[in-house]
Amino acid sequence: MQQHKKKPIVAVLAAVLAGAALTSLAPLASAGTLTIESWRTDDKALWEEVLIPAFAKSHPGITVKFSPTAPPEYDSALSSRLIAGTAGDLVTCRPFDVSLDLYKKGRLEKLNDLPGLQKNFSDAAKVAWQTDDGKDSYCVPMASVIHGFFYNKKIFAELGLKPPKTEAEFFGALDKIKAAGKVAPLALGTADQWESHQIVFTSIGANYWHGEEGRKALIAGTKKFTDPEFVDTWATMAKWAPYLPKGYQAETYGDSQNLFASGKAAIYPTGSWDISYFQANGAGLDFGAFPPPVRKAGDACYISDHTDIGMGINAASKNKADAKVFLEWLASPEFAELYTNKVTGFFSLSNSKPKVQNAVAAEMLSWRNQCKSTIRLNAQIMNRGKPPMENEMWTVDSQVLNGKMTPKDAAERIQSGFAKWYKK
Template sequence: MTRTLRMALLAGTAMSGMAMSGMAAAQDVTLTIESWRNDDLMIWQQQIIPAFEAAHPGIRVTFAPTAPAEYNAVLNSKLDAGSAGNLITCRPFDASLELFNKGQLADLTDLPAMENFSDVARSAWQTDDGAATFCVPMASVIHGFIYNRTAFEELGLEPPRTTDEFYALLEAIKEDGTYIPMAMGTADQWEAATMGYQNIGPTYWGGEEGRRALIAGEQSLTDEGWVEPLRQLARWRDYLGEGFEAQTYPDSQNLFTLGRAAIYPAGSWEIGVFGPQIEGAFEMGAFPPPVAAEGDTCFISDHTDIALGLNAASPHADAARTFLDWVGSPEFATLYANALPGFFSLNSAPVEMEDPLAQEFVSWRETCEPTIRSTYQILSRGTPNLENETWTASANVITGAETPEDAAARLQQGLDSWYQPQE
C-alpha cells in the first residue's frame, strides 16, 4: 500500500469518525418544555413524550411545569435571563404576542403542520394582521361545573338550569351538611377569576357581543353586564366551606376528588386529571353555566387555551421544530385529546373522544353560544394588566375584601389609564 493511499484511507476514516461523532452529537438532544399545566405532568411523562421519543430516537423531551399563578412571571424572568426551555407553552392572544414582539418566540408560519389548522384556530397565536403565527395550536377548553353525580343522587338533586335553581341547589347541599357545596378557594386568585368570573360572566355581558363591545370602548367594566358577575361571585362566599381564603387550587381539586365537595367550578381540563384520582369512588357529571332566567340564551367560554412555541434563543431549534411539527399532526391531536380529555383538539383532523364527560362538555356547543375569556385579547397588553387585575378582583369580592362595584371601578380605572380604543 502506497503512503499516499494509506494517508487517504486514514483521512477518510478520521472524517467518517468525525461525521459519526457529529451525527451522534446532533441526535443527542434534550428539549425542555415550559408550561403552566402542572397537574398533567404524569400524562406528559407516561404517554405523550414516550410516543414522540419512540418515533424520534435521539431527541429526548423533559416536561418542566411551573405553578399556574407563577408561570408568567417565572417564564418572563427565564426568557430575559436566557435560561428558559426550548419549547414554550403559549397562553392565547396578548401574553404570547408580547413575547413574540420582544423576539422571544420564533416565527413558525412556515412550519408544515400549520396547514392542519384553520384561521380561527391559529388566530389566538398570530400577530394582529395575521401575517405571522408563532405557536402551534393544541387545544381549547370549555368552562362549566363538574359535579359528584353520586352525591346528587343521594340527596335527590338535579343539575340546575337557571341561576335561581343554582342557588337553591347550593342551599340544599349546605343545609344537608354532608358535602361542601362548592370546592373553590381564593388563595391562588387565578382560580376565582378563571373558574368563577370567566365561567359565569358571559351569561351577563352577552358573550362575544359584550366582549367585542368592551374592546371597542362601547361598554365599560362598570356597566351592569360586567358588574353582575362579580355580585354573583360574592354570593358564592357562603357555599365554599370553611377556610376557603387559604385554599389553593390543588386543595380545591383534592376536596372534590376525595368526595368532600359536591360541585367543582371547572374548566374541562380537569376531566383527565380527576378521572384517575377518583378511580370509581363516585360518578361525575357536568352542567353548563346557569342562565339568568328560563328561556335565556346559554353562553359558554369555549376558550382557545393552549399552544406550543419555540424559544427564539433555543440552541436546538431544529429538534424543537421536529417536535412542534409532530404536535401539529393528527397523531398528536388524537393522542392529546384522549390522554387529556377535556382539551378539545384544534386540529382540522376529526378526533373521536372516548371520555363521556368530555363528550358532555363539548355537546354544549350545540345549545350554547361560545365565546372566549374577556381579558385575553388586546385588553391585557398594558399596565396594569387586566387579566392579572381580574384575578385579584375576583378573589377580593368572594372574600369580601372589596365590593363588586368598587372592584369593577378599579378594573375600569386601570384599563382607562392605558387603553383608549379608537372611536
C-alpha cells in the first residue's frame, strides 16, 4: 500500500469521514467515484446501461465507473496496478487460487463484517472466495454456471424420445439416435481438451462421488482418485466414444457448437453460458436442457454449479466506505435478479432465488431445487501442484474419450501426481 508523506487538510478530513462511514454503510458513505476492475469486456454495456444506473437510483451520491481489461491480460495487469497503487476500488474476482493469492498478499480487503455477504449466501456459495480454513471472506459471490446437457427438441420428438433421467435411459436414447443415422448423437470433440474435463468429467461425475462429499474427501485424504466412484466416472466417459461425431478427435469447441446449432447433433454436453450463444446463432433451433442422468432410478442427484465470478475491494482503496455500500447492493436480491436475467446462463449465488425469464436458464436453475450443488472437483486446493491437476485432467479425460487411456490408468496418473505434492 502506498501512502503520501503529506496530506492537505481537506484530504485528512475526508479520510476521517470515510473511516467513520465504515461503521454505518449506507447513511454515512462519502460521495465519490468508484472504479471497477474486470476481465468481462463483453459486459461493458451491461454495467454502463443497466447495472450502474440501477445502483445509482438508490445511491445518487456515488459514481461508479466500469473499467475492464481484456481477459488474457487481466490477471497480470491487475496485479501490476495493485502493486503500483493505481488499481480501481472494486476488483472483479476469479474463483479460488488467483484471488486467494491476492488476499494473502494484502491486496484484497477482508469482508467478514459485510452484512449482506453473511446473510444472503450459503457456505457453498462463498467457498470460492474464502481462505482454506473458511475463516476469512474477501469477495462477494456474483454468479455461477451450471453444467448439463442441451437437446434438440425436434429430433427428440421425431424419435419419440424424452429427456433421460437415468444413465440407462441416456444410453438408450443415444442408441436410438445412432440407429436412425441422421445426426450425431453427441456434439463433442476432444481437440481443445478442456470440455472433456470441465464439461463432462466434473459434470457427470458429481453423481458418482456425491458432489461435495467426494470432493471434500479427496482434500481430507479419506478418498483417492483410484477409488471406484472416480474410476467408474472415467469408465462411463469411455462409453461415449461410439456416439461422438466422425473425426471427433480433431473437433474443437467451436465445431461442436456449430454442429448442434445447425441441427446436426441431438445432444450437446455443455454449461449454462452457452444458452445465449445458441439463441443468437441457432436459427430455428428449439432446444431444452436436462441435468446429468443419475446412475439408477431413485438415486439422489448432484449438479456442477460452479462458482464463476465475484467482487472484492482493493485493500488500498481510498474510498472503502462507498465500496462497501456497492458490495452490499451487489449482495442484494435486486442485483441477483438483474444479473441473472441480463447475463443469461450466469446464475446469482444469492439465497434470494431470483425469478428467471429465459426458459432454458429457468430449467437449469430449477435443478438447484431438485439436486445438491457442488463445484468442479479439483477447483479448490487440488490445482496447486506442478503441473496443475487441471492441466493433467484435460489430458487424461480427453485421452479416455479418445480410447487412448484406460479408466484405471487415468485414475492412477491423477492420484500419483496428487500424492507427490499433497500431504494431508
